[in-house]
Amino acid sequence: MATTIIEPGEILPPGPETPFLRRAGRASVFGDRARRFMALAEGHAMADFLRFMGHLAEAQQRTLDAQGAPLLPGAEQIALCKAHGMPPLGTQTLRRDPSWREGLQRLLEQVESQANDATRAAMQRLAALPEAELEAFADRLLGGEYAGLDLAAAPLVGAALQVYWVRLAAAMEQADFPRPEVHTLCPACGSLPGASVVRIGAEQGLRYLHCALCASEWNMVRVKCSHCESTRGIAYLGVEGGDEAVKAEACDACKSYLKILYMEKNPAVDAVADDLASLALDILMDEAGFLRSGPNLLLFPGAAAA
Numbered sequence: 001m002a003t004t005i006i007e008p009g010e011i012l013p014p015g016p017e018t019p020f021l022r023r024a025g026r027a028s029v030f031g032d033r034a035r036r037f038m039a040l041a042e043g044h045a046m047a048d049f050l051r052f053m054g055h056l057a058e059a060q061q062r063t064l065d066a067q068g069a070p071l072l073p074g075a076e077q078i079a080l081c082k083a084h085g086m087p088p089l090g091t092q093t094l095r096r097d098p099s100w101r102e103g104l105q106r107l108l109e110q111v112e113s114q115a116n117d118a119t120r121a122a123m124q125r126l127a128a129l130p131e132a133e134l135e136a137f138a139d140r141l142l143g144g145e146y147a148g149l150d151l152a153a154a155p156l157v158g159a160a161l162q163v164y165w166v167r168l169a170a171a172m173e174q175a176d177f178p179r180p181e182v183h184t185l186c187p188a189c190g191s192l193p194g195a196s197v198v199r200i201g202a203e204q205g206l207r208y209l210h211c212a213l214c215a216s217e218w219n220m221v222r223v224k225c226s227h228c229e230s231t232r233g234i235a236y237l238g239v240e241g242g243d244e245a246v247k248a249e250a251c252d253a254c255k256s257y258l259k260i261l262y263m264e265k266n267p268a269v270d271a272v273a274d275d276l277a278s279l280a281l282d283i284l285m286d287e288a289g290f291l292r293s294g295p296n297l298l299l300f301p302g303a304a305a306a
């Protein structure tokens, strides 16, 4: 495993003009991801799995294109959240409207022909769930309670919830999002980041954490643990001879890690697709005694790859 240690202070924090929150572009977020999955699948040991995820991301984009704005929190609720620095689309407080289940239905119909037998069986189990049980499934997934969950079906529910939360975030005004009190959770929906991205272009060299649920990205200075905010003992680890655009940012203080992607090395990197294409790095980190601090809603620990 190759290691680079960087001391805090080597990279300056952003100026006042830097956007603290970048919401996902509704027109292309999942379409771009689908193309990245398909590119990563070429010659990859897990090509079939990555290609299926590409089809799922395509279906997410088509579902997003077909659905309008969902029911948003009321103005009073938004103002209250803003006053307290709370995420206005918090997974624990927001009452989901039924359109997310309609979105799930659309996803299942679109990817059924590409699914393998195990995934198709999981789809049938989902389709047979009564509404109340499907809502309970979503609650547990969003709450990170994975024990006893149908882990083969969970990525499909996760994909539908991602579409729903991207619709929510896109329908809000930028001014509705408060600058967060807590920097380790998404300022839009309160979820954990699934990875972080060091950007190019207007935000050259700045690091943004990428929400595993609503795909919003929020700024956090570099060389800082995205879990415990320690700035000491941060190391960047990669697979020897592996992709230079993907590293694990590991923290010695809390023994956790999260992947960090470098657009400078490859401008097409995607926080979800590149994460799933680099599971070898997760295995190395696990062997080195580090615990992953954020989820990928398209793959759950303990579930066999599709």
Ligand SMILES: [Zn+2]
Pocket: 186, 187, 188, 189, 190, 191, 211, 212, 213, 214, 215, 216
């Ligand atoms: Zn979010």
Ligand SMILES: [Zn+2]
Pocket: 225, 226, 227, 228, 229, 230, 251, 252, 253, 254, 255, 256
């Ligand atoms: Zn830490």
